[in-house]
Amino acid sequence: MTLTYLPWMRPSSYDERPCVRDDRTELTYRAFAERVEAAAEHFAGRGVGRGDVVAVMLPNQVELLVAIMAAWRLGAAATPINPTFTAAEAGHQISDSGAVLVVDGASVGELPTVASGGLPAPSTDAGDLALLVYTSGSTGRPKGVMLDHGNLGAMIASMREGIHAQADDHCLLVLPLFHVNAICVSFLTPMSVGAQLSVLQRFHPVEFLGAIERLRPTYFSAVPTIYSHLVALPEEVRADVSSVRFAICGAAPAPPELFAAVERRFGFPLVEGYGLSEGTCASTCNPVDGVRKPGTVGPALPGQLVAIMAPDGMLLPAGERGEVVIKGANVMRGYLNRPEATAETLGDGWLHTGDVGILDEDGYLRIVDRIKDMIIxxxxxxxxxxxxxxxxxxPEVLEAAVVGGPDPTYGEVPVAFLSPRPDATIDVDAVLAHTREQLTKIKVPVAVHVLDVLPKNPVGKIDKPALRARLAGE
Known part of the structure; x- marks a missing residue:
């Protein structure tokens, strides 16, 4: 396995090629490597060394990429943090990861741009921890997915072959870089082949089309909501998008009609993929140049095995419904300091996704349900x-249940149901004000319903399907 996404392992022929840009900075591969070296010297001067963790809490910008690479240059790992997190949310990730340094908006300006040459020669092994990507679980506390450079290298090789990435490709990055999708598909994959990357700080439909026309990217990766906004633009909003050879859709289910609408309006193929942080990013994808099956997320990417498992651990034949399980060198090392959760997810040698799916005779996967109680x-x-x-x-809340309510733009949004303690009254406005202080905006319930008693199933657990049905009937 080659780690050519690392500046110190790239071919020298990449040196003068365009590497990465945002709205303020544009760097060649040589200049980007210089920035990484300078930042690594800065980190080393603050005590960062092999085996440490650097937290990076920045919006999409070149310095975020430099900071991640600088941590790797020292043999440290990086944990990217959502810059919109509350102090409580960010504090948990910083504390849980054991980060020895935080790079945020207040400190990023201290990063030097010229190296002095004082660091020892780099040494990066496939087994070195590279990323701690935090994902919530059934316990409700986000946990760190441990991804080493072997995982990243395997994922990049898988993606590179799957999308036929070439040196003349140009990725337009619009997804937030605290997501492993943006890091692997949009950043590291093009870096591994000497292609270029343009970083957008945020998404706005008209501005996004303008960026395509101006920058001439060959591909980009986005989520269904972004494509919904694009196809909803008035017909008179036009842009030259002829440079785009394909686009990727993932992270949430999307109706086949959306794919047809995108291709009809913009003319490039939209391929749907599927994966999770525990698998480093993606495990299946409809082929860019081959048969695309609407309603599926495609076959397994090269180097990975995707199967369907029954509750008894038996693998099921095509057409049978069961849990989606994955094998491959891209599968995470485990959850940081969570041996029980790691054993539950990886214990039998398969990555258990918690999703229910069906493989057809051609190996194309269709996701039909979710085992885990997740809102997307x-x-x-x-x-x-x-x-x-x-x-x-x-103290007034006796029971609380949050479920996904249908939303025409976002697919699902969190909706809360509460029941009060005896003789207590719940102040909904106070509840919402408290959640806004503790949680990122997207996690704040769009509505809070107070019921005398929350519905229960036969074993006494809160009946969330009944609550979802209640919302669907509104």
């Missing part, structure tokens, strides 16, 4: 337990 809002994974923990902080 516009591509963002939201776990109800984390929100419920905040709601339970109110």
């Amino acid at each position: 809002r516009g591509g963002e994974n939201i776990y109800p337990k984390e929100i419920e923990n905040v709601l339970h902080a109110f």
Whole structure:
């Protein structure tokens, strides 16, 4: 396995090629490597060394990429943090990861741009921890997915072959870089072949089309909500998007009609993929140049094995419904300091996704349900337990349940149901104000319903399907 996405392992022929740009900075591969070396010297001067963790809490910008690479240059790992997190959310990730340094908006200006040459020669092994990507789980507390350079290298090789990435490709990055999708598909894959990357700080439909016309990218990766906004633009909004040879859609289910609408309006193929942070990024994708099957997320990417497993651990034949499980060198090392959760997810040698799917005779995967109680809002994974923990902080609340309510733009949004303690009254406005202080905006319930008693299933657990049905009937 070659780690050519690392500046110190790239071919020298890349040196003067365009590498990365944002709205303020444009760097060749040589200049980007210089920035990484300078930042690594800066980190080393602050005590960062092999085996440490550097937290990077920045919006999409070149310095975010430099900071991640600088940590790797020292043999450290990086943990990217959502820059919109509250102090409580960011504090948990910083503390849990054991980060020894935080690079944020207040400190990023200190990063030097010229190296002095004082560092020892780099040494990066496939087994070195590279990323700690935090994802929520059924316990409601985000946990660190441990990805080493072997995982990243395997993922990049898989993606590179799957999308036929070439040196003349140009990726337009619009997804947030605290997501492993943006890091692997949009950043590291083009870096591994000497292609170029343009970084957008945020998405706005008209501005995004203008960026395509101006920058001439060959591909980009986005979530269904972004494509919904693009096809909803008035017909008179036009741009030259002829440079785009394909686009990728992932992170949340999307109806086949959306894919048809995108291809009809913009003329480039839109391929749907599927994966999760625990698998480093993507495990299946409809082929760019081959048969694309609407309603599926495509076959397994090269180097990976995707199967369907019954509850008894038996692998099921084509057409049978069961849990989607994955094998490959891209599968995570485990969860940081969570041996029980790691064993539950990886214990039998397969990555258990918690998703229910069906493989057809050609190996194309269709996701039909979710085992895990997860809400996907516009591509963002939201776990109800984390929100419920905040709601339970109110002494007046006896029970709390959060489910996904249907939304025409985001697919799903969190909706809370509460029942009060005897003789207590729940102040909904106070509850919402508290959740806004504790949680990122996308996790704040769009509505809070107070019921005398929450519905229960036969074993006494809160009946969330009944709550979802209640919302669907509104």
